[in-house]
Amino acid sequence: MGHNVFGNTVGLKPSELKNLERLYRRRVPPASIISHELARELARISAEINRQVGLLINRKGEIDYVVVGTFNRIEIPELRGYRDHIARLKGLRFIHTHLLTSKSNQSELDQDDLIDLALLRLDLVGALEVNPNGEPGKIHIAHIIPDPEFFTGGPFSEKENQFFYFLKPCYVWELRENFLELIKNLEDELERIKPLKEVDEQKDRAILIFLKESNEPYLEERIFELKELARTAGVTVVGEVVQKKTSPDPRYVIGKGKLLEVMVLALRTRANLLIFDRELTPSQVRALTENTDLRVIDRTQLILDIFAQRAKSKEGKIQVEIAQLKYTLPRLRAKDDAFSRLTGGIGGRGPGETKLEIDRRRIKDRIAKLERELEQISQERDLRRKRRKKLEFKTVALIGYTNAGKTTLFNTLAKSQYLAEDKLFATLDPVTKAIRTPNNRVFLITDTVGFIRNLPEELKKAFKATLEELYSADLLLHIVDISHPEFETQIEAVNQILEEMGLLHYPMLMVFNKIDLLSPSELQAIKLLSSRYQAIPISAKKGENLDLLLNKIEEKLFTPLGSLEKPLFEVEPAFAEEESLTKVPPAHTSDV
Numbered sequence: 001m002g003h004n005v006f007g008n009t010v011g012l013k014p015s016e017l018k019n020l021e022r023l024y025r026r027r028v029p030p031a032s033i034i035s036h037e038l039a040r041e042l043a044r045i046s047a048e049i050n051r052q053v054g055l056l057i058n059r060k061g062e063i064d065y066v067v068v069g070t071f072n073r074i075e076i077p078e079l080r081g082y083r084d085h086i087a088r089l090k091g092l093r094f095i096h097t098h099l100l101t102s103k104s105n106q107s108e109l110d111q112d113d114l115i116d117l118a119l120l121r122l123d124l125v126g127a128l129e130v131n132p133n134g135e136p137g138k139i140h141i142a143h144i145i146p147d148p149e150f151f152t153g154g155p156f157s158e159k160e161n162q163f164f165y166f167l168k169p170c171y172v173w174e175l176r177e178n179f180l181e182l183i184k185n186l187e188d189e190l191e192r193i194k195p196l197k198e199v200d201e202q203k204d205r206a207i208l209i210f211l212k213e214s215n216e217p218y219l220e221e222r223i224f225e226l227k228e229l230a231r232t233a234g235v236t237v238v239g240e241v242v243q244k245k246t247s248p249d250p251r252y253v254i255g256k257g258k259l260l261e262v263m264v265l266a267l268r269t270r271a272n273l274l275i276f277d278r279e280l281t282p283s284q285v286r287a288l289t290e291n292t293d294l295r296v297i298d299r300t301q302l303i304l305d306i307f308a309q310r311a312k313s314k315e316g317k318i319q320v321e322i323a324q325l326k327y328t329l330p331r332l333r334a335k336d337d338a339f340s341r342l343t344g345g346i347g348g349r350g351p352g353e354t355k356l357e358i359d360r361r362r363i364k365d366r367i368a369k370l371e372r373e374l375e376q377i378s379q380e381r382d383l384r385r386k387r388r389k390k391l392e393f394k395t396v397a398l399i400g401y402t403n404a405g406k407t408t409l410f411n412t413l414a415k416s417q418y419l420a421e422d423k424l425f426a427t428l429d430p431v432t433k434a435i436r437t438p439n440n441r442v443f444l445i446t447d448t449v450g451f452i453r454n455l456p457e458e459l460k461k462a463f464k465a466t467l468e469e470l471y472s473a474d475l476l477l478h479i480v481d482i483s484h485p486e487f488e489t490q491i492e493a494v495n496q497i498l499e500e501m502g503l504l505h506y507p508m509l510m511v512f513n514k515i516d517l518l519s520p521s522e523l524q525a526i527k528l529l530s531s532r533y534q535a536i537p538i539s540a541k542k543g544e545n546l547d548l549l550l551n552k553i554e555e556k557l558f559t560p561l562g563s564l565e566k567p568l569f570e571v572e573p574a575f576a577e578e579e580s581l582t583k584v585p586p587a588h589t590s591d592v
Contacts, residue, residue, distance in 0.1 A: 006077040007068040012049060019045050020053070020066050028061035031178045034095050039128055039136045039172040046097040047134035054096030059123070059183065064092065071099055076116055088121070089144075089187060093179075095126040100137060109140045114164060115256055117142060118263040119291050123183050128172070139175070141167040143182070144264055146189035163264040190267070206230055206273040207239040207265055211253060214246055221486040225453070226277050226299065228403070233306045238269035251287050253280065263292060275302055279456075282331040300327060300456040315377045322370045323456070325363050332359055381469070393434075394443040394557040397470050399498070400479035401490040402450030405513040409479060409540035410447040413550075430469050437554045438547060446473070453493045467501065475556050476508045482526060482537065483517035491533075509556055510535035511549060516542045 005020045012020075023045075026038050034057070046053040052074040056065035067074060074096050094116060109127050117125040121144075129137030142164045167177070208226050212219050223240060230237050243258045252259050253276060262274065273295045274288065280298040288296040297305075304327060307320045398406040410416065414433035432446045446469050470476065478494060480487055491510075498504045512530060515523060516539040523537075530537050536552055538545040 005066050005068060007054075007075060008051065008070055009068055012068070016045075016049050019048075020068065023055065023066050024063050026063055028057055028063075030059065030061045031180050032061075033093065033124070033126065033141065033175055033177060033179045034128075034139070034172060036173045039139070042095070042097060043128060043130040043136035044134045046099065046130050047132070050099065052097050052099065054094055056092045056094055059091055059180070067096070069096070073112065076120060079120065088190070089123050089183070090121045091123065092120075093123040093126070094120075095128060095139075097130045098127045098140075099130050100132065108169075109142050109166070111256060111260075114142065114260055117144060117164070118260045118267075119293075121263075121267060123179075123186075136172060138169040139172055140169045143186065144267060146186055146268060147192075163261060204235045204273045205238045205269065205271045206235045206275045207241060207262060207269070207271045208237055208275050208277065209254060209262065210240070210242045210277045211248055212242055212244045213248075214244075218486065218489060221489060222277055226275065226302075229299070229302050229306065230275060233302055233309065235273065235275070235302075238271050239265045241265065248278070251284065252291075253278070253284055253288075259292075266292070266294060273297065275299070285331065299454075303452070303456055315374065318370050318374050318377070322367055322374065325367050325370075327456075329360065329363050329367075332356055332363075394474045395432075395446060395472060396435075396443055396475045396477055396553060396557070397446045397448055397473035398477050398479055399448060399470065399494065400450060401481065401484075401494055402452050404450065404479045404481040404490070405540045406450065406479045407447055409511075409513065409538075410445060412540050412543060412546065413445060432469075435550075437550045439551075439554060441554050441558055443474075443553065443557055445477075451494050451497050453489075455497060470501070470503055470506075474507065475553065476503065476506050477553070478508055478510045479513050480510060480535070481514050482512040482529075483514040507556060509552060512537040513540050515539050515544065 003021050003024045005017060009017065023038075023041070026035075026041070028035050028038060034055075038055075042053055042055065049068070050071060052069035052071070054065075054067040054069065054074050054076070055063050056067070056076070056079075058064050065077060065079075067076060069075065076094060079090065079092070109125065113125050113127060116122065124141055124143040126139050126141040128139045131137050145163060145165050208223070208230065210219065210223060210226075219242070223242075227237055227240075241254070241258060241262050243254045245255065249255055254262070265271065266274075271294065274292065274297075276296070276298045278298060279300050280288075280296070285296050285298075288294075304320065304324050307316075308324065311317045311320045398410060400406050410431070410433070413435050416431075416433060430446055430448050432444050434442055435445050436442050448467065448469055476498075478491075480491055484490060495504060498506075510533050512526060512533075512535045515526065515537045518526060526537055529535070536545060536549045538549055540546075
């Protein structure tokens with residue numbers, strides 16, 4: 001590490017700097033937290049320069065960093081070359097001085113000390129009181145608690161909470177703790193925590209973070225939905241943190257105290273990812289990442305990642321990539337001056353473009369190229385739709401909140417085998433099939449991507465081509481998961497998106513799905529709701545009431561005097577999407 005003195009060294013005399021540099025020669029017995037001699041020397045120097053002085057001591061008892069602060073504050077420099085495993089302590093302890101004044105005769109560990117302890121995963125942190133005469137007073141020491149049940153007894157003060165243990169303040173010569181034994185117990189306890197053994201080390205392990213602003217409803221629904229999004233993305237959720245706050249912190253979203261809780265929870269659960277249930281600004285992501293050493297994403301990024309996993313068609317992949325690039329563009333930042341590029345040749349001399357500018361330009365070029373490809377696909381879709389219209393086929397589009405059972409209904413009606421999972425956004429790519437009603441009418445049914453509350457703006461724009469299917473539909477089938485406790489909120493969310501898209505005035509039929517999951521008493525209540533919403537209650541999975549649904553669709557699509565549609569054999573397979581019109585299943589017969 002050399003013998004540099006870090007921190008606020010401006011204004012120090014050469015002799016004072018020499019005294020600070022000499023501290024590097026000191027050694028602490030490995031079993032001691034700090035020696036009495038070193039504490040006296042530290043207090044004397046701190047009183048002389050009237051600034052806090054701190055030492056980062058490794059487990060061999062060597063001093064790796066000497067740090068100088070101001071009278072009442074000290075900042076630890078960036079630590080490099082130390083182990084970064086999230087479930088292990090850093091291997092350093094931080095002992096620093098707190099200068100007492102004539103008005104204050106005691107100086108405890110403050111929040112900044114605990115933030116350093118948690119964010120940097122230090123072995124422990126200690127604040128040594130320094131009297132106005134330069135003599136050391138008592139030392140205040142704290143360390144992280146690996147498990148709330150850890151250390152049920154022992155030499156701890158009553159001022160302890162579920163995150164930190166505070167040793168009883170005492171003079172340095174009164175310290176009896178064996179430091180190496182203490183650290184071994186702490187790390188053994190971190191290894192022993194049962195939930196850790198159930199977590200796959202290869203998978204992302206996330207802590208979900210929620211901010212509940214005053215009078216904000218639907219917190220339980222938000223928690224459930226983010227958990228489902230994480231599960232869909234293949235992320236293991238190992239913890240949740242909720243903070244009630246009138247407005248988000250501009251730097252960390254949550255307060256510093258809550259951030260401490262997050263970091264201790266991350267240490268206990270080996271979390272390597274923080275997921276926030278709100279969109280983060282680029283500066284917030286940067287501040288959180290730099291201060292926690294964890295990956296940080298927001299709800300938008302999580303949804304984008306799910307879409308990237310789910311997209312199978314060329315169109316779907318293009319749409320997702322555009323959305324991801326548009327999300328990334330404002331979040332690019334320069335990391336180091338060393339990245340600046342010099343371009344050679346006449347007219348190319350000088351500083352040239354930085355890597356940041358080059359990356360931005362490349363992303364913009366890539367977005368433009370993808371949007372041209374998407375436009376072409378959109379035109380091809382439009383052509384197919386027009387050719388279908390010439391055949392006078394009526395079209396029904398399935399819409400609804402994600403995981404409402406749209407694809408299951410689609411598969412049941414069309415006798416198809418498209419992926420239908422109990423996960424959010426199982427379907428991304430639109431698929432069209434032909435359906436024959438019990439009265440021998442034929443119509444086309446299209447399965448589309450599910451909606452979600454606060455759908456990211458990037459996705460709304462990127463999926464315009466997919467959702468264009470809705471504009472050519474003769475009927476929108478709004479599928480509702482009636483078993484969901486917040487189904488009415490989901491209906492509102494879908495209606496809001498439809499209104500934004502100018503689709504709310506389109507002919508629509510509401511369908512209450514998953515009635516098989518309801519109790520008999522709930523089924524009675526649903527009958528009243530069905531008449532209020534003019535909805536058809538069904539079970540797509542069990543095939544209940546599907547004849548009733550087909551009859552209602554037929555009633556909406558065809559007038560009683562209308563002629564039968566053209567025979568199906570006249571439909572050319574080229575007009576179908578993904579073998580959609582080549583085979584028509586017979587009308588579904590319900591058991592009800």
